[in-house]
Amino acid sequence: MINLKKNTPIVRSSEPIGLVGGGQIGPDDLNQLLIRVKTVVAADGGAASLMETGRVPDAVIGDFDSLSAEHRDQIPADRLFPIPEQNSTDFDKALRNVDAPLVLGAGFLGGRLDHQLAVLNVLARWPDRPCILLGAHEVVFLAPPRITLKVTPGDVVSLFPFQRVKGRSLGLEWPIDGLVMEPNGGVGTSNRALADVELFIDGPGLLVMVPRYALDQVMQAFLSEQTGRWPAREE
Missing domain, CATH: 2.60.120.320 (Thiamin pyrophosphokinase, thiamin-binding domain)
Structure with missing residues (x-):
């Protein structure tokens, strides 16, 4: 569900949500994500990789500095959610604006080390947003x-x-x-x-x-509701 109210998540779901970034994506990453979720959100330029599979994102969240005009024109306007501030990454903007029992992310690990460190920092900064990231050899x-x-x-x-x-x-x-x-x-x-x-x-x-092979086992653990959940961090 897309939510347009202020100070509430942009996307809310009672089922796991997929989140696609504009970073390095392995040859099977998107397939592994798409077979496990129904709703898929793109973090800015992640929309391009998703649309190359023929899937239009249910929402695009980010500052849109890496979303080409060509791809933007192919996405319905009511699915575009620009957040222009430059104090956070697109992964941060997207993760803090979705509410789901679990987020499965691809396109955030690999490539530049500084980008990966920023992504891992975001995981730690939003402990109330359970998220599993696909890497080339592991899940994080x-x-x-x-x-x-x-x-x-x-x-x-x-x-x-x-x-x-x-x-x-x-x-x-x-x-x-x-x-x-x-x-x-x-x-x-x-x-x-x-x-x-x-x-x-x-x-x-x-x-x-x-x-990486343990992805489903980790997802099941989170969705079992037996893990507990961290409270939202204080602003």
Whole structure:
């Protein structure tokens, strides 16, 4: 549903929403996204990649500096939502303006490192917007208060804090119990699964990376309503 009221999300759905960015997109990324969602939002220039598949976005959100006039003219005017301010990225503009139980994003990882860091920063800044990003080899998401990951023993499970967090784990070769993780301190990259992994985190800010094949398992975990959900950050 498209919402035109001020101070409310532009797009609201009771089902997962797809979000397509204008960055690097793998050959199967859009297919993997489109078979899992009904509603698809483009972050600015992400509309071009989406429209090349024959799909017109249900909404386009961004500052429109990378949306060509050719593509813009092919999108109904009531699906265009320009946000001209330059203090945030198009991913930020889009993510904070959709309300759904889960967002599945493609076209945000890969390419320039600074762009990727900005994207990961946005994941950490909007903890109340559950979002899974497709990477070339993994999926990335902000850890909810608790989650069970159905992964295969030996899989890499990486944890990287964007702010100070603590937690407990089950099923990891190197448990995180009692550890303080923070960006300039201890991190949990290149950990390995011994079995299904359970994480219990005391606050928002921990990024989790698991193999790409586990996308459906991660989606199911979020949609099970057993993960809990972080509150919206204070403005």
